[in-house]
Amino acid sequence: MQFRSSFLFALGSVSMLAACSSIDNSGTAVAYGGNPLTYDSSLDTALHGAEPTTAFGKDLKAEYIAYAEREADEWYDFFDADFFARKAAKVAQNETILPEDPANWRFDDQEIAQKRAVREELIGLLDGGAREAMPDVAATAQARYDCWIEESEEGWQTDLITQCWKEYEDAIEKLKAPKAAPAETQPVAAAPRLFTIFFDFDKSAITPVAKRVLDAAAEQWATSPGTVSIVGHTDSSGPDAYNQKLSERRADAAASALMTRGVKADGVKKDAVGEGDLLIPTPDGVREPRNRRVTISIDN
16 A cells, blocks of 8 residues: 655545555454554664564564665555564564465455465475575565565556565575585485466466466576476366366466477476365365466476
8 A cells, every 4th residue: 555755644544544454454463554653663663672583583574674664765655664664573572473464465366365375385385494494585585475465465566566576486496496415425316396386266377476487487497408297287176077177278278388488398298187186185166276276397
């Protein structure tokens, strides 16, 4: 939610206390939305208050402070500046502050489902040891994800949206990169690079988010061409036979998109399993966005 300084003082008291989201956020660690009247005190608390005891906490606090200051100093968005300053202060109290849930921001149901899939991958990496193993990269990933969410909701700074997403992807790739084997061990083959794209319900069209994932997959293949294995999936909603065909169309769409990005057709292997290999186990007939996917494995 953007407010320029030229008309900040024209806002009424109700408008000044408006939040970025109409969602009921009672019980959350940080109430969503900010108060421009309290930004200075919130920033001061974050800057001069408690210091996190973990390396990840220190890096994440610094990321949120920098983003809050940029929101205020460059874009005069004191609502979101206050919000991220208060997130920094919560991090300083050694609370586990998670990446933003897109359901708390103004997105439609499809956008929420797609962005939640991104969030859950990030949380999985963070909870899987990334905070401890690569604290600076993990903090960058969380901060850029939050930037992507906030700027996507506003929707007008397209260059910044792209920048936040690209920097998030770069951080995620570092977190997902196979760790180098110790020098004394025998060399082993590099693990396949894995990419996943998601689809709207009953669709096989490539989404804008999926296009960026495919760009990254094609770039990875170009650095070390190898066999590309593509597997199409569906959720459990709909008849088995129909879902099998839908998963084939999704695999075809992913393969075609990769080939337009330079991947050689003779190195692409396709498969489709319908609803036979659910990422998230559900009963029959359930619409689950994370099961509507194509997995892409690149053997180096």
